[in-house]
Amino acid sequence: MKRLDENKRKINLVGKNRRGLLITLFLFVFFQLQTNNVFNQEAPLVNPLEKGFVYNFTDNGKYFVKYGADLESWVRFLQYNPGTKDPSGDKIESDFDFVLRRSIISTVLKLDRFTAFLALGTGTQSYAVSMSPYTISKPTIYYYDFWGSYEVFKDALRLGYGLNLYKGLSRYSSASAARTIGADVPMLSAPDVLTTEQTARHLGFFAAGNIKYINYRLIIGKPFLVNSLTRPAYSLDKAADVPNSHFSTQGYFAFQFLDKESSFLPFYAATYLGKKKIFNIGTGFYSHPKSTQSINDAGDTITHNKFHYAIDVFFEYPVLSGGVFTFYSAFFKYNYGPNYNLTGGVANVLATSTSTGLSEPNFGSGRAVALQLAFLFPKVVGKTSKIQIYYEGNYMFFDALNDAALHHNLGITSYVHDHNLKFTLQYELRPFMQNDNFDSYKSLIIFKNQFYF
Numbered sequence: 001m002k003r004l005d006e007n008k009r010k011i012n013l014v015g016k017n018r019r020g021l022l023i024t025l026f027l028f029v030f031f032q033l034q035t036n037n038v039f040n041q042e043a044p045l046v047n048p049l050e051k052g053f054v055y056n057f058t059d060n061g062k063y064f065v066k067y068g069a070d071l072e073s074w075v076r077f078l079q080y081n082p083g084t085k086d087p088s089g090d091k092i093e094s095d096f097d098f099v100l101r102r103s104i105i106s107t108v109l110k111l112d113r114f115t116a117f118l119a120l121g122t123g124t125q126s127y128a129v130s131m132s133p134y135t136i137s138k139p140t141i142y143y144y145d146f147w148g149s150y151e152v153f154k155d156a157l158r159l160g161y162g163l164n165l166y167k168g169l170s171r172y173s174s175a176s177a178a179r180t181i182g183a184d185v186p187m188l189s190a191p192d193v194l195t196t197e198q199t200a201r202h203l204g205f206f207a208a209g210n211i212k213y214i215n216y217r218l219i220i221g222k223p224f225l226v227n228s229l230t231r232p233a234y235s236l237d238k239a240a241d242v243p244n245s246h247f248s249t250q251g252y253f254a255f256q257f258l259d260k261e262s263s264f265l266p267f268y269a270a271t272y273l274g275k276k277k278i279f280n281i282g283t284g285f286y287s288h289p290k291s292t293q294s295i296n297d298a299g300d301t302i303t304h305n306k307f308h309y310a311i312d313v314f315f316e317y318p319v320l321s322g323g324v325f326t327f328y329s330a331f332f333k334y335n336y337g338p339n340y341n342l343t344g345g346v347a348n349v350l351a352t353s354t355s356t357g358l359s360e361p362n363f364g365s366g367r368a369v370a371l372q373l374a375f376l377f378p379k380v381v382g383k384t385s386k387i388q389i390y391y392e393g394n395y396m397f398f399d400a401l402n403d404a405a406l407h408h409n410l411g412i413t414s415y416v417h418d419h420n421l422k423f424t425l426q427y428e429l430r431p432f433m434q435n436d437n438f439d440s441y442k443s444l445i446i447f448k449n450q451f452y453f
Helices: 002-039
Strands: 053-056 063-079 094-111 114-122 141-153 157-164 202-211 214-222 248-256 278-295 301-319 323-334 341-344 360-364 366-376 386-398 405-419 421-434 437-452
Touching: 094 141, 114 157, 141 202, 202 248, 323 386, 360 386, 360 405, 360 421, 405 437
Parallel strands: none
Antiparallel strands: 053 063, 063 094, 063 437, 094 114, 114 141, 141 157, 157 202, 202 214, 214 248, 248 278, 278 301, 301 323, 323 366, 341 360, 366 386, 386 405, 405 421, 421 437
C-alpha cells in the first residue's frame, strides 16, 4: 500500500511538471507571436532602442548624459527540495510563483575624460516581500553602482573608485546582467556575492583598459563586513566568514585575439549577437587576507586567507550567413579555508532553518567549472526577432561535499530587439544534496521577459 501511494505521488508530481512546462512554454510562444505581430506592422530592420536615451551637450560626443533602465521579471514553476514547507506549515513539493528579478535605473555622465556612473534599483522581489504592514520583508531601494573615473590614456588606462563591478577572477565576475544568454548570470563567477559584496559589487579603486591585445583590470577594495547574528558560524575543521577590516586585491587579464572590448563600463556581455568576433583567453585572481576562521583538532581558532583564481575562454563568431556560435568555459579554484560551504537559491522564499526550499551548493573551497554553449539561428523571425538555443552547466567539486554537484540549464531566447527586448524560457536541473551526498535532481522552469535600454 505504501508503494502504491508513493507511485501515485510520483505520477502526480510528473503531471505537475508537465503542466508547469506547458504553461511556461505557452507564455513563451504567446509573447513571441504577439511581439512579431506588433513589430512587423512596420517591419523595422533596425533596433529603435539600441542607442537608448542620450542627451549630447556638444556635437563631438565627448560631453553627454545617458539614461537607462533594466526591468526583468520571471514566472517560475518550482520543484522544491524534500521536507520543504509552505507558509502554512504544510509540506509542499512544487508551486508557481512570480519574481521581479531586477528593476534598475541608471545614468552615465561623460564630460570628456571624466565619467560618472550611477545605478539605483530594487533587489529581487518575490511574493514574500511587500510594503504591507503585516509582511516581515520589505522592498528596498539601494545603489547597485556609484562610481567615477578618469581616462588617463585613451583606451589604455582608466582610473576610478566607488561602488563598482570592475572585478577580477573571471569574465563573468563583471558580467552584464542585461546581456546574458540564459535567464541569469552564472553564480560561480561571484564567489563572495552572498557575504562580502553588495549584489556582486564592492567599494574600491580600479584601473582598467586595453594595452595592445590585453584587456585588463586591477582592483583594491574594502569588502563589506560580515557581522550579522545570522551569519554562518565557523566550527571544527569548517571555515566561515568573520568580521575584518582587511583590503582585498583582485585582477583580470584577457588576451584578445580578434575584436577588442571596451573598458568604458565594467560590464562584459555574454553575447554580442554577431556584432563582434571575439576570441579571448583570460585569467584572474581574488585575495582577501584573514577573512575566514575555523577551529582545529586542538580547539584553537585558526584564521585563513581567501584566495581564488580562474582561467576562462570566450569565443563568439558569426557563421552560416547570420548565425552566431558562442562558447564560454571557465575553471575556478576557490580557497576560503577548510570545508567552507555555502548554499542558497535566487528568491528562495521557503528556505528556513528546517527547510531548504530551492537551496543548492553555491560556493565552497575546492574546484568548479562553468560551461556555456549557444547558437543563434541565422533565420530572422518576423524580420525583427532572432532565436537562440543554449546550454549552461555549473559543475562544482567542493571539499565539503562527498559527491560532485552538477547543475544544468537548457533554454531558448527570443531577441525581439537584441538584448533590449527579449524573452527566455529556461529549464533547470538543480542538484539536491542530502548530508553532503548527491540525492536527486529537482526541476525549475523560468519564463523571463526583459526590457532594457
